[in-house]
Amino acid sequence: MKDVDGRTIYLKDYAPPAYLVERVDLTFVLAPEATRVKSRIRFTPNPGTASRDFFLHGEELKLVSASVDGQAVTPAVTDEGLTCEVPDAPFTWEAEVEIAPARNTALEGLYMSNGMYCTQCEAEGFRKITYYPDRPDVMAVFTVRIESELPVMLSNGNPGASGAGFAEWHDPWPKPAYLFALVAGELVNHPGSFTTRSGKDVELNVWVRPGDEGKCAFAMESLKKSMKWDEEVYGREYDLDIFNIVAVDDFNMGAMENKGLNIFNSAAVLASPETSTDANFERIEAIIAHEYFHNWTGNRITCRDWFQLCLKEGLTVFRDAQFTADMRSEPVKRITDVIDLRGRQFREDNGPLAHPVRPESFVEINNFYTATVYEKGAEVIGMLKRLVGDEAYAKALELYFERHDGDAATIEDWLKVFEDTTGRDLSQFKRWYSQAGTPRVSVDEAWKDGTYTLTFRQSTPPTPGQPVKDPRVIPIAVGLLGPNGDEVQETTLLELTEAEQSFTFEGLAAKPVPSILRGFSAPVILDRETDNAERAFLLAHDTDPFCKWEAGRALARDVLLRMLNEGAAPDKAFLGALSSTLADESLDPAFVALVLALPSEDDLAQAQVDAGLVPDPQAIHAVRERMRDAMAEALEDQLRAAYAAHQVPGPYRPDADAAASRALANTALMLLSRRDGGALAQTQYDTADNMTQQLAALSALLTAGAGEEALKAFEAQWKDDRLVMDKWFSLQVAHAEPGDTAATVERLTRHPAFTMKNPNRFRAVFGAFAMNQAGFHHDSGDGYRLMADWLIELDALNPQTTARMCSAFQTWRRYDADRQALIREALERIMAKKDLSRDTAEMIGRILDA
Ligand SMILES: [Zn+2]
Numbered sequence: 001m002k003d004v005d006g007r008t009i010y011l012k013d014y015a016p017p018a019y020l021v022e023r024v025d026l027t028f029v030l031a032p033e034a035t036r037v038k039s040r041i042r043f044t045p046n047p048g049t050a051s052r053d054f055f056l057h058g059e060e061l062k063l064v065s066a067s068v069d070g071q072a073v074t075p076a077v078t079d080e081g082l083t084c085e086v087p088d089a090p091f092t093w094e095a096e097v098e099i100a101p102a103r104n105t106a107l108e109g110l111y112m113s114n115g116m117y118c119t120q121c122e123a124e125g126f127r128k129i130t131y132y133p134d135r136p137d138v139m140a141v142f143t144v145r146i147e148s149e150l151p152v153m154l155s156n157g158n159p160g161a162s163g164a165g166f167a168e169w170h171d172p173w174p175k176p177a178y179l180f181a182l183v184a185g186e187l188v189n190h191p192g193s194f195t196t197r198s199g200k201d202v203e204l205n206v207w208v209r210p211g212d213e214g215k216c217a218f219a220m221e222s223l224k225k226s227m228k229w230d231e232e233v234y235g236r237e238y239d240l241d242i243f244n245i246v247a248v249d250d251f252n253m254g255a256m257e258n259k260g261l262n263i264f265n266s267a268a269v270l271a272s273p274e275t276s277t278d279a280n281f282e283r284i285e286a287i288i289a290h291e292y293f294h295n296w297t298g299n300r301i302t303c304r305d306w307f308q309l310c311l312k313e314g315l316t317v318f319r320d321a322q323f324t325a326d327m328r329s330e331p332v333k334r335i336t337d338v339i340d341l342r343g344r345q346f347r348e349d350n351g352p353l354a355h356p357v358r359p360e361s362f363v364e365i366n367n368f369y370t371a372t373v374y375e376k377g378a379e380v381i382g383m384l385k386r387l388v389g390d391e392a393y394a395k396a397l398e399l400y401f402e403r404h405d406g407d408a409a410t411i412e413d414w415l416k417v418f419e420d421t422t423g424r425d426l427s428q429f430k431r432w433y434s435q436a437g438t439p440r441v442s443v444d445e446a447w448k449d450g451t452y453t454l455t456f457r458q459s460t461p462p463t464p465g466q467p468v469k470d471p472r473v474i475p476i477a478v479g480l481l482g483p484n485g486d487e488v489q490e491t492t493l494l495e496l497t498e499a500e501q502s503f504t505f506e507g508l509a510a511k512p513v514p515s516i517l518r519g520f521s522a523p524v525i526l527d528r529e530t531d532n533a534e535r536a537f538l539l540a541h542d543t544d545p546f547c548k549w550e551a552g553r554a555l556a557r558d559v560l561l562r563m564l565n566e567g568a569a570p571d572k573a574f575l576g577a578l579s580s581t582l583a584d585e586s587l588d589p590a591f592v593a594l595v596l597a598l599p600s601e602d603d604l605a606q607a608q609v610d611a612g613l614v615p616d617p618q619a620i621h622a623v624r625e626r627m628r629d630a631m632a633e634a635l636e637d638q639l640r641a642a643y644a645a646h647q648v649p650g651p652y653r654p655d656a657d658a659a660a661s662r663a664l665a666n667t668a669l670m671l672l673s674r675r676d677g678g679a680l681a682q683t684q685y686d687t688a689d690n691m692t693q694q695l696a697a698l699s700a701l702l703t704a705g706a707g708e709e710a711l712k713a714f715e716a717q718w719k720d721d722r723l724v725m726d727k728w729f730s731l732q733v734a735h736a737e738p739g740d741t742a743a744t745v746e747r748l749t750r751h752p753a754f755t756m757k758n759p760n761r762f763r764a765v766f767g768a769f770a771m772n773q774a775g776f777h778h779d780s781g782d783g784y785r786l787m788a789d790w791l792i793e794l795d796a797l798n799p800q801t802t803a804r805m806c807s808a809f810q811t812w813r814r815y816d817a818d819r820q821a822l823i824r825e826a827l828e829r830i831m832a833k834k835d836l837s838r839d840t841a842e843m844i845g846r847i848l849d850a
Contacts, residue, residue, distance in 0.1 A: 007838065010361045011307040017133055018051040019043040021140035022090075026130070028110075030117055030148040030184055032102035035110065036064070037130045041093045041140075043086070052088055057081040057127035057134035060109075062098040066131075070094075082131055097130050104128070105757060105797040113250035114209065116185030117150075118263055122256060123306055123365045126177035137304045137408040139174040144182065152187040152207065156180060156259045158241045171259055173239065174406065176302055181258030183207070183246045190216030194227050196237045202227075206269065207246040215270040218281060218654065219245065219288055226289040229323050234397060236296045245269060245288070249722065252759050252800050253369070255287050257294035264291070267723050267760055273652035273690040275724050278662055280691075281654035285327065290320040296401065304408040306365040310357045310433070311414055313369075314377020321378060328656035331545030332590045338520045338546070341379065343600060345371035346438050346525070350606070351810045352847045354436040354463035358411055363842040366800045372436075379523040380432045386475045386493060386521055387429070388422050396421040428497060429473045436463040439472055441496070442527040447511040454478065454494075454514060455502040458524075464846070471499045477521035477544075480505060480512035485541035491518050513537060518544040532558060536577045545591065552577065552595045557607055560599065564623045565613065570630035578631065582638045589646055590660035593667040596631070598624055601773040602811075609814045616816075618738050621774035632674040639668040643680070652690040659692075666696035670703060678704030685710050695727060702735040725753055726764035733768035733775075741775020742782035749790070756794050759801045766790060770808035777815065781822035784809075788826035791840070792833050799837030806830075806843040824848070 022042040029036040045052065058081045066073050068084065069091050075084035086093075104111035109128025110119050119125065127134040144155040145168045153162075156179070157171025190213055192204040204223060206216040223245065230236040240260045251265035268287045271280060297319065298312035325333045348354060348371050355368070357377045362368055385393040400417045407413070411433050415426045437460040446453040456476065460469035474496040480489035489512065494503050505512070513534060517526050535558070538551035555574055562568040581587065581595050599607075601624060605615035632639070646665040648658045673681045681700035688694035698714055701707035711732070718724040729748055736744040748754060748765050756762045769787065770776055776783040787808060795802040812823040830836070831844045 007363050008361050009363070011305070011358070012360070014305055014307075015051065016049045017046055017135060017138050018049060018053050018055075019086075019133065020046045021133065021138050023141045023143070024132075025143045025145075027145045028147065028182060030101075030146065030150070032112060033100050035099050035101055035117075036096060037099060038096045039094065039130045039132070041132070042090065043093055044090045045088055053083070054086045055081055055083050055133070056093075056131035057124070058097070058131040059127050060099070061128070061131065063131070064096040064098055066093070066095040068093055081127070095131055099129065106799060107250060107252050107759070108800065110182065111250075113248050116183065116187065116209070116248070117148075118183045118185075118246065118248050119181050119258075120252065120256060120263065121180050121258070122178040123309075123369075124178070126180055129180075132177050134177050135305065136176040136178060136302050139176050139302065139406070139408060141174050142171045142180060144169045144171075146182060146184055148184050150184045150186065152183070152185060152189075154181075154183040154207070154244055154246065154261055156261050158260075171240075173259060173300070175259050175299060176408065179257070179259045179299055179302075181256070181261040181263055183244075183261065183263065186210065187246070188213045190220055192220045192224065194224050194238070194243075196227070197231045198237060200237075200241075202238055202240070203242045205242070205244045207244060208266070208270065209247070209249075212247065212266070212270055215272045215275070218271040219269045219284060222285040222288040223292060225285075225327065226292040226323065229289070229326065230293055230296070230319075233322070233326075234296070234319070236293075236401070238295065239300070243292075249760070250758050252798070255291045257291040257298055259295070259299050262291045265760065267726070270723060271654075273654070275691050275718075275721055276654075277692045277695055277727075278654060278659035282324070282328065282659070286320050286324050289323045290316055293319045293323075300406065301401070301404045302408050304410050306362070306368070307358055307360070308410050309365075309368060310373045310377035310380075311409060311411055313374045314357065314381050315414075317374050317378035318381040329588060329590060329660065331549075332588065332594065332656075332660070334519060334546055335549050335591075335594055337375075341371070341375050341523060343602060345375045345523070347602065347606070347811060348372055348807070349376070349436060349438045349463070350461075351813070352464060352849065353807060353810050353843075356434050356436045356466075358433040360434075364803070364839045366839055367803055367842055376523055383432070383473075383475050383522055384418060384426075384429065386477070387473070387495065388418060388424065392418075392422045428471075431470060431472045435460060435469050435472065436466055437461055437469060439469075439474060439522075439524045440527060441474060441476070441522075441524045443514075443516060444529075445514065450506060450508050452480065452505045452508055452512055452514075453502050454505075454516070455500065456494075456496050457500045458496060459499070464849075471497065473497050474522045474524060476516065477518035478503075479515040479518055479542075479544060479547075480508070481515060481538070481541055481543075482512060483510050485537070487543050488512055491544065493521070515542050515544055515547045517547065517550075519546050520550075530554075532571075532573060536573060539577055539595070540580060549591065549594055552581065553599060557599045557604065560604055560623055560627060561607055561611070563627065564604065564608070564619060565611075570627050570634075575631065575634040579635055579638060582635060582642060588660055589642075589664035590656075592642075593660075593663040596664075596667050596671075598627060605773065605811070605814060614816050615814060617774045617777040618779070621738055628671060629674055632671040636672070636675055639672050643668040643672065652692075662692050662696075666692070666700075669696060669700045673700035673704040673706075676704075678706035682706070682710070691724070691727075695731070699731060699735070702731065707735075719753070722758075723760070726760050729754070729761065729764040730768040733765055734772055736772065736775055738772075738774035738778050739780070741769065741772050741778065742780070742786050744775075745769050745786060756790070757797060759798065762794065762801060763805075766805055766808075770805070776808065777819060779819065781819075781826075784822050784826040788829050791830055795830075795833065795837050795840050796835070799839040802837065803839035803843045806840060806847065809847055812847070 025040040027038040075082040101110045108125040146153040147166045153167035155169035160168035187207040189205040194202045245262045247266040247269045254268045255264040297315045396418045439460045442457045444455045476494045479491045482488040535551045535555040542548040559571040559574045604620045608615040646661040678701045681697045685697035
């Protein structure tokens with residue numbers, strides 16, 4: 001990793017804090033330009049360390065006064081914090097600082113959004129609020145007093161005294177500063193309640209801006225379902241009298257699990273049939289669950305240091321995926337998670353930004369809230385569960401909660417509970433946490449006298465800082481099908497631990513067809529010599545939904561690559577396989593929709609790289625378009641029938657079954673718009689009574705080149721709804737032709753409703769831009785230049801969002817020399833910007849150095 005200003009922080013340098021905090025009293029006197037924060041902190045020397053260096057983090061603070069045990073002191077203050085002479089005995093630190101929330105555009109610490117005060121402290125935002133040991137292994141009991149004329153004033157824990165101009169809160173559970181939260185504003189609440197299984201009544205609230213109160217019911221129901229599920233599945237009860245959720249428009253992330261006071265990006269909480277799609281509903285349910293589940297996996301048991309981020313995030317993502325699978329369709333959830341993992345995490349693992357699930361160094365921790373830490377971190381938990389079995393997993397979790405409640409824990413602590421529960425040695429398994437890169441597993445088969453042998457070989461390519469990898473423990477779920485399609489060997493788990501290893505199946509009547517990596521049992525790339533006849537066979541007969549879908553996906557990829565690389569025509573056998581899938585009424589319509597979706601442009605580009613070719617994004621785009629035209633032509637009658645059969649009668653419901661029907665009907669609509677010039681889509685647009693149908697129709701009209709009027713009508717209808725307008729911005733970028741994408745983005749940035757101060761709006765345009773591969777990577781280089789121009793602008797306002805957007809460039813080495821030169825020029829231009837944030841400097845440095 002590139003060392004930016006000598007600030008690189010290493011896991012191996014961890015040292016315990018010199019002083020611990022017993023309790024904290026904070027008083028906030030709120031004012032937009034000059035908020036006063038008074039702190040009174042009881043420190044105790046840490047008996048666990050000999051160090052007595054007293055250091056408090058603090059950034060962008062104006063220190064007004066400080067005292068130790070009532071005696072005024074003059075600390076030595078730098079840009080990063082302060083040091084001071086203190087006793088080697090318990091003492092009370094008091095300080096007053098001034099901050100300006102109205103001028104905080106980075107959205108870290110205390111800031112303002114539409115006149116409302118709110119906070120974001122993870123990972124290191126608290127140090128922008130007051131001087132404090134801002135590290136997760138310092139846990140303390142917080143009492144907070146807020147003074148303001150605003151009607152609603154919230155903080156963590158349970159409410160204390162309140163009256164005209166003030167409110168007090170007390171959180172009895174010791175917590176690190178990153179879980180601190182404060183909100184004050186003109187807010188209205190959607191109330192609810194929940195009775196825990198031990199009979200405790202909990203008050204629930206979803207707080208929103210006036211006018212949004214009609215969009216809270218779904219979030220409230222999701223919260224109650226989450227609370228119940230965590231009791232039933234993990235035995236975890238809620239532990240305060242009140243649970244508050246607040247929706248904020250300007251937010252860098254999805255949501256934040258502050259103790260008892262979750263703060264959400266409004267896009268991750270507000271929902272109504274008219275304004276939210278099925279995907280939005282599902283995402284909101286999952287994020288509400290995710291943040292709620294953190295109360296135990298993150299808050300009651302937190303991380304010792306930020307290198308352990310996956311301890312709370314991997315586990316909590318795994319838990320929210322289990323929840324979604326239980327609430328909705330387990331196979332569909334698994335397949336969509338794998339698509340997402342390959343699209344974001346495999347890409348990261350395969351490029352300059354690759355890092356282990358538990359990184360060993362960082363410059364800016366904000367840059368490690370990644371798909372690797374979150375999604376691969378969750379995959380690692382899933383593998384562990386598969387390896388030890390469901391029962392042992394449940395026992396290990398029970399022990400984890402019992403042993404580490406109140407702790408700031410590590411990955412070592414986590415693995416130890418599994419070792420103690422099962423007696424297994426997990427030292428080899430631990431490589432999943434320390435080695436970056438996606439393992440490749442190749443497989444050969446042999447058949448002789450009723451014995452079938454599978455031989456696996458594993459290897460992991462080099463990644464930055466890790467040239468050589470050792471073999472990992474890879475759980476491979478395998479089933480076998482007979483020649484007639486019947487299953488002759490049900491799913492069994494093979495444990496690959498060597499670089500090369502064989503497994504045999506005996507007593508078989510005929511050579512079987514293997515179904516390998518069922519349920520995507522490990523986050524690896526499987527290489528197997530096979531042909532399209534076998535893929536079509538598995539698509540038709542496999543009993544494992546993931547492998548069934550995977551066979552169709554591999555078939556599609558192969559057919560598209562042959563069109564791309566050899567100029568082949570759209571494959572008739574492939575179209576026939578799709579036709580059979582559409583005709584199979586036993587299948588979940590959401591599954592059929594997934595089979596009809598082609599591999600992404602990025603997926604095809606990577607497949608070309610794997611084959612030693614240089615991808616041409618515009619050619620890839622053209623081939624996918626051609627295949628979709630061929631699908632629409634070949635399947636037209638069936639698509640019309642599917643569209644008609646999957647119209648959902650009655651009022652809109654966001655449940656999985658209704659959403660599945662709409663998913664298939666709208667997939668059919670998208671294809672049919674290639675045949676009828678958008679006629680059916682226009683009818684759906686004109687009659688839609690919910691956003692899923694309206695947006696799908698608009699998208700189909702744009703596909704047919706007939707969406708101009710509908711775009712205007714959509715804007716007129718929704719101009720006052722910021723979340724719906726984000727969709728309007730995104731959709732136009734997503735549908736722009738490759739040669740016109742940069743111009744479309746530029747035009748949208750001139751729209752009066754475009755603002756880069758709102759991360760959702762910025763991402764609606766520039767996130768969609770990065771996703772439009774053929775447009776962003778257009779050979780003119782306009783895409784790179786435009787992105788660089790805007791990232792340079794945004795960095796001065798919001799380093800965190802800027803740094804994340806830099807990952808748009810992470811695949812640059814796969815392209816031709818001309819494109820690489822254009823990208824290098826763009827990246828170097830960003831790097832040369834005066835006062836570039838360390839967030840962005842670290843990201844560009846990593847992308848360029850590799
Ligand atoms: Zn989380």
